Amino acid sequence: MNLAFLYAGQGSQHAGMGQDLYEIYPLFRQILDDAPVDFDLKKLCFEGPEDQLSQTRYTQPCMVAFAAGVTALLKERGIVPQAAAGLSLGEYSALQAAGVFTPREAIALAAFRGKAMEEAAQGMESAMYAVLNLDRNTLEEVCRKASEKGPVYLANYNCPGQIVIGGGREGAEEACRLALEAGARRCLPLKVSGPFHTPLMAPAGKALEEHFAGLSFGEMAFPVYFNCLGRPKTAEETIPQLLVRQVQTSVYMEDTIRHMADAGIDTIVEVGPGKALSGFVKKTAPHIRTIPVETAQQLEDAVTLLKKEN
The missing domain is CATH 3.40.366.10 (Malonyl-Coenzyme A Acyl Carrier Protein, domain 2)
Structure with a gap:
């Protein structure tokens, strides 16, 4: 063992x-x-x-x-x-x-x-989401596009089919919208107080x-x-x-x-x-x-x- x-x-x-x-x-x-x-x-x-x-x-x-x-x-x-x-x-x-x-x-x-x-x-309008069933490369491209609205990054590569994104609220919300369009099953908001690991x-x-x-x-x-x-x-x-x-x-x-x-x-x-x-x-x-x-x-x-x- x-x-x-x-x-x-x-x-x-x-x-x-x-x-x-x-x-x-x-x-x-x-x-x-x-x-x-x-x-x-x-x-x-x-x-x-x-x-x-x-x-x-x-x-x-x-x-x-x-x-x-x-x-x-x-x-x-x-x-x-x-x-x-x-x-x-x-x-x-x-x-x-x-x-x-x-x-x-x-x-x-x-x-x-x-x-x-x-x-x-403190004082930061931020958000984090768990994105389900979207591969790394696609989500990386999604975040690049969404960054035009505000900063957003891939924060946690948890396991196949679950990646967490985080950033400013506008950028993160735009990334969720684009991720769903690209085939993500769901984007789940996380109860956190900041854009951790970004x-x-x-x-x-x-x-x-x-x-x-x-x-x-x-x-x-x-x-x-x-x-x-x-x-x-x-x-x-x-x-x-x-x-x-x-x-x-x-x-x-x-x-x-x-x-x-x-x-x-x-x-x-x-x-x-x-x-x-x-x-x-x-x-x-x-x-x-x-x-x-x-x-x-x-x-x-x-x-x-x-x-x-x-």
């Missing part, structure tokens, strides 16, 4: 996430209790309200704290992957799992990133670049597949540079899954609320088995299964 961890990103959060894990496992409880944030992280994760939990500055540290707790519980049971990746924000959790950050460092970075992204989007997030990238200058980064214990590459980094590429790029360029999740499959990964544990990433894996590399871990019961089931096969 060749195992990878795949970490959920912003958008899958919900009130109640992690509550059963917190009540049962002291190690999970310790990580959430120790979170270096200026709000009641546990209360927000467990009770909401949903509208506050969905605000970028709160979502990001909450999700990374949850992921760090689950990662620690899996490691405690001897479940360690050969590789990891994460969707957008989830990349920070993948790096934490690989030893680049401690849980406290990863949560603090997520809090900084969330605030920087919120501030970059050049319009450059101010957030600048803020991260300045922030990273004062930080140290640990060595990776195993490969992490980076969003902006769709593959592990080379020796010449640095983690700070890639994280700065990540916030303002496309996320290549489909490419990540394909490259993991090519490297022999045959089992993926999806860490985080929901099963969106398992859906991406099924559509991209259906031979890879996916195991979701969000609840205490799922954790126990995953550990039992994986230890039996090791």
